[in-house]
Amino acid sequence: MNIIVLAKHAADPESEIRVSQDGKSVDERGLVFDINDWDRYAVEEAIRLKEEHGGEVVVVGVGQTEDTLRKCLAMGADRAIKVPVEPGMDSYQTAMAIKEAISGEKFDLILAGLMSQDYNNALVGVLLAGMLDIPFATAVTSIKVEDGKVKIVRELEGGFGEENVLSLPALLTVQSGINEPRYVSIMGIKRAKSKELKEVSVSVEGGYTEIDRIYTPPVKKAELIEGSPEEVAEKLIQILKDRGLI
Amino acid sequence: MRVFAVAEIKFGELDPVSIELLNLANSIKGDGTAEAVVIGNGISKYAEELAKYADRVWKIEDSSLENYNPELYVDVLSQLFSKEKPDIVLVANSSRGSEFAPALATKLNAPVITDIVGLDTSNGIKATRYIFQGKLLVDILVKDGDTSVFTVRQGVFKEGSEVGGEVVDAGIKPSVTPKREFSQIIEPEVGEVDISQADIIVSVGRGIEDASNIELAEELADALGGVVAGSRPVIDSGWLPKDRQVGISGKTVKPKLYLALGISGAFQHIMGMKDSELIIAVNKDPEAPIFGVAQYGIVGDIFEIVPALVDKLREIKG
Ligand SMILES: Cc1cc2nc3c(=O)[nH]c(=O)nc-3n(C[C@H](O)[C@H](O)[C@H](O)COP(=O)(O)OP(=O)(O)OC[C@H]3O[C@@H](n4cnc5c(N)ncnc54)[C@H](O)[C@@H]3O)c2cc1C
Numbered sequence: 001m002n003i004i005v006l007a008k009h010a011a012d013p014e015s016e017i018r019v020s021q022d023g024k025s026v027d028e029r030g031l032v033f034d035i036n037d038w039d040r041y042a043v044e045e046a047i048r049l050k051e052e053h054g055g056e057v058v059v060v061g062v063g064q065t066e067d068t069l070r071k072c073l074a075m076g077a078d079r080a081i082k083v084p085v086e087p088g089m090d091s092y093q094t095a096m097a098i099k100e101a102i103s104g105e106k107f108d109l110i111l112a113g114l115m116s117q118d119y120n121n122a123l124v125g126v127l128l129a130g131m132l133d134i135p136f137a138t139a140v141t142s143i144k145v146e147d148g149k150v151k152i153v154r155e156l157e158g159g160f161g162e163e164n165v166l167s168l169p170a171l172l173t174v175q176s177g178i179n180e181p182r183y184v185s186i187m188g189i190k191r192a193k194s195k196e197l198k199e200v201s202v203s204v205e206g207g208y209t210e211i212d213r214i215y216t217p218p219v220k221k222a223e224l225i226e227g228s229p230e231e232v233a234e235k236l237i238q239i240l241k242d243r244g245l246i
Numbered sequence: 247m248r249v250f251a252v253a254e255i256k257f258g259e260l261d262p263v264s265i266e267l268l269n270l271a272n273s274i275k276g277d278g279t280a281e282a283v284v285i286g287n288g289i290s291k292y293a294e295e296l297a298k299y300a301d302r303v304w305k306i307e308d309s310s311l312e313n314y315n316p317e318l319y320v321d322v323l324s325q326l327f328s329k330e331k332p333d334i335v336l337v338a339n340s341s342r343g344s345e346f347a348p349a350l351a352t353k354l355n356a357p358v359i360t361d362i363v364g365l366d367t368s369n370g371i372k373a374t375r376y377i378f379q380g381k382l383l384v385d386i387l388v389k390d391g392d393t394s395v396f397t398v399r400q401g402v403f404k405e406g407s408e409v410g411g412e413v414v415d416a417g418i419k420p421s422v423t424p425k426r427e428f429s430q431i432i433e434p435e436v437g438e439v440d441i442s443q444a445d446i447i448v449s450v451g452r453g454i455e456d457a458s459n460i461e462l463a464e465e466l467a468d469a470l471g472g473v474v475a476g477s478r479p480v481i482d483s484g485w486l487p488k489d490r491q492v493g494i495s496g497k498t499v500k501p502k503l504y505l506a507l508g509i510s511g512a513f514q515h516i517m518g519m520k521d522s523e524l525i526i527a528v529n530k531d532p533e534a535p536i537f538g539v540a541q542y543g544i545v546g547d548i549f550e551i552v553p554a555l556v557d558k559l560r561e562i563k564g
Binding site for chain 2: 223
């Protein structure tokens, strides 16, 4: 099994998020970057599949992804490809860049996270599958390789799932909870230092979209209950009493 | 504008999001048309229903389309769209729609924008969507492309009026052999507690930090006579069983009281609890989107608030 995993160095939605002066981008100061949460599950799944079936795990990142690629290598990926273009928010460009960067690679499976935690587009994976003309499935919660095919379960709404069988090569985007991603060990970090991290330059043009404006959503606000924890508790109990809930 | 909406049929029923797509289509079509596409086998009744809200409904019917398959959907839709050349294609941002829409876009060489909550066609095409899990909004202009594809968030375009159009057979058959085969639907797990029936729910999010802290929520639920549920990360981490998940991929709940503890309020969570009679949220981040759906909010630490609440409740009970 040769597996390519896509990993994004993405801003944490829990970090301090502010709009830049130009009103068209997010202020990078205050943002904390790490491996995209969904991609952590994809990397873990790739390593497990490799442990079971042999082969190689190659992790691909677009943009400033050095830290994330190193982390993936420390988790157990064999080598990394960095694609040094600024991906921005246009997923077509990102997918095109990846397609070019992996054009010399032989693979059975491509795994990606369901979406990125910063822009939440859920696009790059399927766009890439479309460009490569290979079968795909999204929001995958179980992967089994059997007889040259891959049997998957993907998540539907309301707790339902759907089982499908795809011929290889295929691309799957992974939903959170599919596994428990391993911690990066000191040994892993040491070993990662000697692993290959190569840059592949590609050119991407155009893009279909343009950011017009980024802004804070107007929200209706809850009535705030303030005070010490004891005071808050008392006020809450009063509210519940008034409503006949206690 | 010619606006096409791809209807969604789930478990033998027309999903209400299909009408929402047509509501949006009608509001932006100008002097053009709002048209629906319905794909499947034995779908006339859905086509008739859709025709109330569309100027035209295209039926794509074949026995091989009985079950959803993204490759067949992309194939038949791109056949129809290369002929009919819509300006805009609307797809539900569902588990299906969000899966096949990007592949359809690559096939049509079309721009695609996902999970939109607004679409303005008065001056070019401008879509609005959330980023950073609901913390910011972004307006995106489509620069290029004859047809643009959008996946539309459900529950946003509920308002609309009836149009009354015709049903036509698109006369399109699948032309590819899919490399993905459908095997079966897997039913949700059933546990001992059915949170969808509970009157009082104490729901915990990632803010609970660790499995061992679930006990705190259990104590509060006991004191209130309710049950404990959770957001997705809590279930993913295995701190609560799968059937306790509230949200779009979990359960929809409608209790008399929903107490959200350390839950940020991502759209996928809110979809599962927004119709609760009373929502009270405790979160240390004053900007957390959960305060947008809660009637009462406490900006604070759950590890201080919850024990205080448990103590007071126990005092009352004696
Ligand atoms: C296709 C799809 C389906 C999904 N389905 C679901 C679903 O069914 N249900 C669901 O819940 N999610 C679902 N999600 C995930 C969803 O997008 C969010 O990731 C998730 O809801 C976030 O859970 P959370 O609020 O617990 O965690 P976070 O977003 O990490 O928020 C934790 C919150 O806790 C607060 N906090 C931390 N510590 C404390 C403290 N000590 N005291 C008070 N507050 C504290 C923080 O300020 C933060 O707001 C889905 C996502 C996708 C893409």
